[in-house]
Amino acid sequence: SPSDPDLVERARAAKEKLGDKVFVLGHHYQRDEVIQFADVTGDSFKLARDAAAKPEAEYIVFCGVHFMAESADILTTDDQKVVLPDLAAGCSMADMATAEQVAECWDVLTEAGIAEQVVPVSYMNSSADIKAFTGKHGGTICTSSNAKKALDWAFEQGEKVLFLPDQHLGRNTAVRDLGMSLDDCVVYNPHKPNGGLTVEELRAAKMILWRGHCSVHGRFSLDSVNDVRERIPGVNVLVHPECKHEVVAAADYVGSTEYIIKALEAAPAGSKWAIGTELNLVRRLANRFAPEGKEIVFLDKTVCFCSTMNRIDLPHLVWALESLAEGNLVNRIEVDKETESFAKLALERMLALP
Ligand code: 13P
Ligand code: SF4
Numbered sequence: 001s002p003s004d005p006d007l008v009e010r011a012r013a014a015k016e017k018l019g020d021k022v023f024v025l026g027h028h029y030q031r032d033e034v035i036q037f038a039d040v041t042g043d044s045f046k047l048a049r050d051a052a053a054k055p056e057a058e059y060i061v062f063c064g065v066h067f068m069a070e071s072a073d074i075l076t077t078d079d080q081k082v083v084l085p086d087l088a089a090g091c092s093m094a095d096m097a098t099a100e101q102v103a104e105c106w107d108v109l110t111e112a113g114i115a116e117q118v119v120p121v122s123y124m125n126s127s128a129d130i131k132a133f134t135g136k137h138g139g140t141i142c143t144s145s146n147a148k149k150a151l152d153w154a155f156e157q158g159e160k161v162l163f164l165p166d167q168h169l170g171r172n173t174a175v176r177d178l179g180m181s182l183d184d185c186v187v188y189n190p191h192k193p194n195g196g197l198t199v200e201e202l203r204a205a206k207m208i209l210w211r212g213h214c215s216v217h218g219r220f221s222l223d224s225v226n227d228v229r230e231r232i233p234g235v236n237v238l239v240h241p242e243c244k245h246e247v248v249a250a251a252d253y254v255g256s257t258e259y260i261i262k263a264l265e266a267a268p269a270g271s272k273w274a275i276g277t278e279l280n281l282v283r284r285l286a287n288r289f290a291p292e293g294k295e296i297v298f299l300d301k302t303v304c305f306c307s308t309m310n311r312i313d314l315p316h317l318v319w320a321l322e323s324l325a326e327g328n329l330v331n332r333i334e335v336d337k338e339t340e341s342f343a344k345l346a347l348e349r350m351l352a353l354p
Contacts (some may be wrong), residue, residue: 003033007314011037014321022324023057025050025072027064028257029278029306033314034063037321043258044068044124045143048347051075051082059083059324062333063312065091069333070128074344082333083324085316089308091125093242096212097165099129101190105210106137108194109162112202119158121150123166125214128335128343130164135346142350144169144241144256148177149353160205162188165212172241172248174207182245187211216306217242220276224300225250228274232297238263239276239299247276257281269293279305 015022015037025047026038035041040050044064051060051072060082062069066089073082109115120139122130131141138157142150151173154161163170167187174180186205188195195202202208220243228235238253238260248254253263260277264285267273269292275282276299286296298304323330335343 003036003314007318008033008036011314011318011321014318014325017325018059018321020056022059022061022321023054024061025063027068027309028261028281029309030063031280031310031313032284034312034317035284037317038063043143043145043256044071045145045256046258048072048075048124048143049351055080059329061085061317061320061324063317065089065094065306065308066333067091067094067125067127070335070343071124071131071347073333073335074128074131074340074347081329083320083329083331084312084333085320085331086311086313087331089311091308093123093125093166093212093214094127094130097126097130097190097210099127099133102130102133102164105162105188105190105195106133108188108197109202109208112199114160114203117159118162118208119154119160120162120164121147121154121170122164122346123147123169126165128339131343131346132339133342134164135342135344135349139346140349140353141346145258146350146353147173147241150350151178153349153353160208162208162210164210166214166242167209167211168213168217168244168248169241170207170209171245172243172254175245176248176254180206185209214242216278216304217276218244219302219304220244220247220299222246222250224276225274227301228297228299232272232274232295235272235274235297236267237274237276237299243276251276261285264289264294264296267294271295273297274299276300278309279303280309 026035026041052075069084120134122134124143184206189211237251239251272295282298
C-alpha cells in the first residue's frame with residue numbers, strides 16, 4: 001500500500017534535521033514504507049557488520065526486531081545509542097530459549113557427563129543472554145549465511161554442538177552442508193524433564209538441537225512445494241534454511257535472505273521462482289524483477305508476514321526520528337555490561353570466521 005505522503009515528508013524532514021547523527025538500518029523483512037528510509041539494508045549478518053560501520057552516528061535506529069537491536073548495541077561504541085521504533089517488535093523464535101532454560105539444559109548435559117565435549121552455537125535470533133551464555137561456554141554465534149562455517153569451526157573445538165534456538169537451521173546445516181545423518185541429531189525440549197532425552201541419546205548425538213522454530217518459515221510445507229511445482233512447470237524453488245527439513249530437502253536452492261536476493265539478481269530473464277521466506281521481501285523482489293521478465297511468486301497460498309517485523313511501521317519510525325530530532329532519546333535498547341562482554345565474545349568469534 002502506498003505510504004501516507006504526510007508521514008513520508010515528516011520522516012524525511014526529521015532525518016534531514018538529524019543528518020549524520022542518525023544511521024538507519026533496515027532488515028529485508030521490513031515494510032516498503034520503512035525500508036525506503038534505511039541507509040543500509042541487509043540480512044542479520046550484514047546488519048551486524050554494518051551497525052559498527054558508522055561510529056560517528058550518535059543514534060542507530062534499528063528497523064528490525066529486538067535481538068538485532070541488542071546485537072547492534074553490543075557491537076557499537078558505548079556512546080552510540082540504539083533505538084528500536086517499537087519495543088513490541090520481538091521474535092517468537094528468540095523467545096523460545098530463555099536464560100533459565102538454557103542454564104538448566106547445561107546442567108542436564110553436565111549430569112550426562114558430556115558438557116565438556118559440547119560447543120554451543122547460537123543463531124543470531126536469540127536474546128543477548130543466550131549470546132552471553134554462548135560466549136561464556138566457548139561457543140559462537142551464527143546467522144543463516146554463515147551457519148556452515150560456524151559448525152565447521154565448532155566441530156574443530158569439540159565433538160558435539162548444542163544448537164540454539166532454531167532446530168531447523170541446525171538440522172538443515174548439519175545434514176545438507178556437513179553430511180550428517182538425521183540420526184546424528186536429537187531435539188532438546190526445554191519443557192520436558194531432561195529435555196525429553198535419555199542419557200544414552202545425549203551421549204550418542206552429535207547435534208543437540210534446541211526445540212525452537214520460526215513461526216513464519218515453519219508454515220511452509222512439502223505440500224506448498226508440490227503445489228507450486230504443479231501450478232508453475234519449470235519453477236525454481238528457493239527457500240530460507242529456517243524452513244522445515246522436508247521443505248529444504250524438496251527445494252532447488254536454500255539460503256539466507258541476502259543469498260535469495262543475489263540468486264534472483266543472477267537469474268536469467270524468463271526464469272520462474274517460488275520463494276519461501278517472509279512476504280514483504282518476496283513482494284519487493286517480485287516487483288523489482290518483473291520488468292526483467294523474471295516471474296517471482298510466494299511459495300505458499302496463504303499470507304505469511306512476520307507480525308513482529310511488521311510492528312515497525314511508518315508512524316513508529318516517524319515518532320522515533322522526530323523524538324530524536326527534538327533531543328528525546330526514546331526506546332533505547334541497552335544490554336548490561338556483564339552480558340555485553342560475554343555476548344560480544346561470541347559475536348566476535350562469528351565475525352572472525354573465515
Ligand atoms: P536472515 O536475516 O539471516 O536471512 O534471517 C532471517 C530472519 O528470520 C531474521 O529474523
Ligand atoms: Fe523471528 Fe521468524 Fe520473524 Fe525472523 S521471521 S523475526 S525468526 S519470527
